[in-house]
Amino acid sequence: MAAHAEATSSFKLALIQLAVGSDKATNLSRAAEKVREAAQNGSKIVALPECFNSPYGTQYFKDYAEEVPAETGQPGPGAGESCKALSQVARECGVFLVGGSIPEVRKGKYYNTSMSFGPDGALLGVFRKVHLADVNIPGKLRFREPDVLSPGNKFLSFDTDWCKVGIGICYDLRFPELGSIYGLRGCKLLLYPGAFNTVTGPVHWELLIRGLAANNQLFVAGISSAQDLTASYHAWGHSMLCNPWGKVVVSADEKEGIVYGEVDLSEVDRVRSHIPVTAQKRWDLYSITDKTST
Numbered sequence: 001m002a003a004h005a006e007a008t009s010s011f012k013l014a015l016i017q018l019a020v021g022s023d024k025a026t027n028l029s030r031a032a033e034k035v036r037e038a039a040q041n042g043s044k045i046v047a048l049p050e051c052f053n054s055p056y057g058t059q060y061f062k063d064y065a066e067e068v069p070a071e072t073g074q075p076g077p078g079a080g081e082s083c084k085a086l087s088q089v090a091r092e093c094g095v096f097l098v099g100g101s102i103p104e105v106r107k108g109k110y111y112n113t114s115m116s117f118g119p120d121g122a123l124l125g126v127f128r129k130v131h132l133a134d135v136n137i138p139g140k141l142r143f144r145e146p147d148v149l150s151p152g153n154k155f156l157s158f159d160t161d162w163c164k165v166g167i168g169i170c171y172d173l174r175f176p177e178l179g180s181i182y183g184l185r186g187c188k189l190l191l192y193p194g195a196f197n198t199v200t201g202p203v204h205w206e207l208l209i210r211g212l213a214a215n216n217q218l219f220v221a222g223i224s225s226a227q228d229l230t231a232s233y234h235a236w237g238h239s240m241l242c243n244p245w246g247k248v249v250v251s252a253d254e255k256e257g258i259v260y261g262e263v264d265l266s267e268v269d270r271v272r273s274h275i276p277v278t279a280q281k282r283w284d285l286y287s288i289t290d291k292t293s294t
């Protein structure tokens with residue numbers, strides 16, 4: 001256990017609901033400012049939203065894409081500016097940082113990629129969005145990430161000083177199998193950088209987060225960018241932390257801000273002892289297979 005870890009099963013989590021604009025340098029410096037603020041307020045794990053360095057939309061991904069040459073360790077000279085900026089601020093603040101996601105270019109293909117960093121600034125791992133958003137609601141909303149992006153094929157969980165954390169990105173929330181796999185790996189907190197929208201968000205965002213938390217009896221947080229009705233894509237906002245009982249602990253409205261939630265890990269064991277569904281799984285009748293290596 002690292003020297004800065006406290007002997008407690010409870011820690012503060014910060015969800016940064018960032019207002020994302022079209023200038024990448026501004027997005028990066030504003031994100032770093034918010035991480036500093038969250039750390040000064042005692043947060044141990046800090047998370048940013050999906051596409052925090054670029055406006056969300058398939059028309060933007062190629063222009064904003066960066067390389068992530070190594071998937072673990074200190075970012076080398078070939079790492080993109082977002083990777084370096086995140087590593088630097090995680091180290092400066094001594095926090096675990098889930099760097100939302102950024103558009104990534106790798107061997108001529110594009111990905112929606114989340115990088116997580118330890119308090120020493122080292123990359124703990126990379127998650128490339130596994131399920132790509134494909135939404136067509138006639139007359140209301142249409143976007144297809146697969147037109148531009150390729151899907152990732154690995155999951156990411158990593159150990160902090162307090163608990164194992166699992167990572168998904170936005171549309172991955174619609175595939176609860178991912179959350180179940182993380183539960184089986186021993187994760188007690190799942191973080192989903194996201195950008196639902198004003199069409200699907202009002203009905204599905206909270207429902208999916210709470211469902212995942214209640215079904216797997218663990219903490220789940222969704223981290224959105226702030227809503228900007230002048231942008232081409234209207235993010236829903238409403239970043240939230242939900243506990244293992246399926247209750248929303250804390251949530252934002254649609255505006256920029258930092259949402260702080262206390263993650264009391266003893267709640268996981270308490271809820272699991274009250275309703276032992278984890279132990280009651282009928283693996284003799286069905287299975288979930290984790291085919292990824294990390």
Ligand SMILES: NC(=O)CCC(=O)C(=O)O
Pocket residue numbers: 050132133135169170171172174194195196197200201204
């Ligand atoms: N960025 C996304 O994956 C959006 C997913 C979404 O809005 C949905 O309804 O699903």
